[in-house]
C-alpha cells in the first residue's frame with residue numbers, strides 16, 4: 001500500500017472467461033457443424049507446450065473438435081507452409097492456430113501469411129489486421145479481444161476514455177489500439193523506449209500494459225482511480241528455485257488504481273476463451289459461406305438440386 005486509499009477492485013479473469021465460453025457454446029449449438037480447430041506447435045518450448053495443451057483441452061471441454069500437430073524443432077519453413085496449406089484445404093477444419101514463438105530459424109510472419117484468412121482464429125493474418133484497422137468485421141487477436149470482453153464483463157467504460165497501452169507487439173499492443181479506437185476510446189501507444197514513460201501512463205483512465213517486463217509499472221506511474229489491465233506474464237525465480245508468474249504491473253499499484261487485473265488469473269484465461277469464440281465464429285462464417293454458394297449454384301452438399309428458396313430437398 002502506498003496511501004490510505006482502498007485497494008483496487010480485482011478484475012478476475014475466470015468469471016469473465018466463463019461468460020464468454022457460455023456465449024461460444026450457445027453459438028456453437030446453433031450451427032449445423034461441430035467447430036474444429038487445428039493447433040500447430042513447433043519445437044519443445046515448455047511454455048508453448050503447456051499453452052497449446054490448455055487450449056486444446058478447453059476446446060474439447062466445449063465440445064469442439066481439436067487436433068494438435070506437434071512438429072520437431074528442425075521443421076523447415078517449407079514443411080510448415082505445406083502443413084498450413086493442407087489444413088487450409090481441409091473443409092473439416094474451421095480454425096488453424098500457429099503457436100508463437102517459433103524456433104529462431106523459422107519466419108513467423110511468412111507462415112502466418114500462408115493461413116487462409118477465414119481460418120485465422122488467432123487474428124494475426126495481414127487480412128485480419130487490415131480489417132481491424134478499417135473497422136470492418138473480422139477475426140480479432142485473442143488477447144486484445146479478450147481484454148475488451150473483460151472490460152465489458154465488468155461494465156467498465158471504454159468510449160470517451162483515454163486509454164494508454166504500453167507495448168506495441170503485433171500480438172497485443174497494436175491490435176488492442178485498433179479495438180479501443182473502434183470502441184471510441186482516445187488511444188496512446190507507448191513502449192519501453194518512450195521517454196519519461198510515467199508522464200504518459202499517468203494520463204490514462206485505462207492503462208493496459210503488455211511490455212513483457214516484470215513490474216515495469218510502479219504506483220507513481222498510475223493516476224489514482226485508473227483501471228489497470230496487466231497483460232504481462234513473466235516467470236521469475238523464487239528462493240526455492242521454482243518459477244513464479246508475475247505481471248508487468250507492480251503489486252503495489254493496487255493501492256492507487258481503481259481496478260486491477262491479477263496475474264495469474266486475469267487476462268490469461270480470457271485469451272483462451274476468446275480463441276474458442278473465434279473458432280465458433282469462423283465455423284459459423286464458413287458454414288454460411290457454403291450455404292450461400294449452394295443457394296447460388298442450386299446445389300446442396302449431397303449434390304441434389306435445392307428448393308426455390310435454396311432449402312435442402314430430401
Ligand SMILES: Nc1nc2c(c(=O)[nH]1)N[C@@H](CN(C=O)c1ccc(C(=O)N[C@@H](CCC(=O)O)C(=O)O)cc1)CN2
Pocket residue numbers: 051052097098099100101122142143171233245263264265266267268269270271272
Ligand atoms: N499464436 C499465439 N501464440 C501466443 C499467444 C496467442 O494468443 N497466440 N499468446 C501467448 C501465450 N498464450 C496463448 O498462446 C497464453 C498465455 C497465458 C495464458 C494463461 O491462461 N495464463 C494463466 C497462467 C497460466 C500458467 O500458470 O502458466 C493466467 O494468466 O492466469 C493462456 C494462453 C504467447 N503465444
